[in-house]
Amino acid sequence: VIIGQEARASHHFSLLDLPSSSGRLDVLLRCLRAALLVSHGLRRDTSVYLVLQGGWGAPRTVRVEGERARFLRPDERSLAMLVRRVLAAPAEGEGFIERHPGVSVAQGGLDQVLADLGQATHYVLEEGAPDVRGQALEGPAPVFYLGDHRGFSVETRAWIAARGAKPIGVGPLSLHSDDALALVVNELDRRDPPGDDGPPRRDERGD
Numbered sequence: 001v002i003i004g005q006e007a008r009a010s011h012h013f014s015l016l017d018l019p020s021s022s023g024r025l026d027v028l029l030r031c032l033r034a035a036l037l038v039s040h041g042l043r044r045d046t047s048v049y050l051v052l053q054g055g056w057g058a059p060r061t062v063r064v065e066g067e068r069a070r071f072l073r074p075d076e077r078s079l080a081m082l083v084r085r086v087l088a089a090p091a092e093g094e095g096f097i098e099r100h101p102g103v104s105v106a107q108g109g110l111d112q113v114l115a116d117l118g119q120a121t122h123y124v125l126e127e128g129a130p131d132v133r134g135q136a137l138e139g140p141a142p143v144f145y146l147g148d149h150r151g152f153s154v155e156t157r158a159w160i161a162a163r164g165a166k167p168i169g170v171g172p173l174s175l176h177s178d179d180a181l182a183l184v185v186n187e188l189d190r191r192d193p194p195g196d197d198g199p200p201r202r203d204e205r206g207d
């Protein structure tokens with residue numbers, strides 16, 4: 001669950017100047033790629049939530065499900081175009097509404113994510129927290145909360161703490177969000193490598 005404090009909840013941003021016009025959606029898109037996409041495929045057992053807390057219509061959340069997603073390209077511009085397209089659809093109805101195979105949008109932020117998750121074990125990536133390598137990461141459906149370039153707001157930090165999320169760290173330095181996420185995902189890959197259900201699905205685009 002990647003939380004963009006200023007990331008625009010609307011499609012009104014420019015692909016020519018993504019970082020400043022989108023409230024740093026680029027940070028969230030790199031996280032999306034790090035969590036979901038591997039070379040020539042994606043992690044079927046992973047879903048990513050981009051919580052967009054900035055600008056008009058906020059908060060809204062984009063959910064990308066590895067199990068169902070199609071036509072995801074790994075470059076930031078293509079991912080930005082996809083997110084812009086799904087955000088352009090009018091906000092309507094309750095819960096997540098699919099706007100592209102495996103890509104859905106919901107009006108609402110963290111509470112909406114929580115309702116969608118069901119039973120889960122919550123972890124929060126925090127600088128200075130106990131190293132992920134020493135942690136069991138037990139429990140059903142581990143969920144990881146990650147801040148953007150500005151970290152977490154006071155309100156978000158309190159919301160995450162109220163979920164009983166366990167803090168985990170990925171080393172002694174303050175990393176970019178996508179790098180921190182890549183390390184956690186890699187840890188999960190090592191502990192639970194692809195099994196009988198085969199390697200990650202090759203995306204239909206072949207990227």
Ligand SMILES: C[S@@+](CC[C@H](N)C(=O)[O-])C[C@H]1O[C@@H](n2cnc3c(N)ncnc32)[C@H](O)[C@@H]1O
Nearest residue numbers: 125126146147150151169170173174175177180
């Ligand atoms: C660039 S950092 C945020 C820095 C921001 N100045 C702050 O104080 O929170 C972005 C996010 O990456 C994650 N992160 C960065 N380095 C980390 C580390 N060493 N261990 C765990 N998470 C880390 C955290 O979730 C953080 O909110």
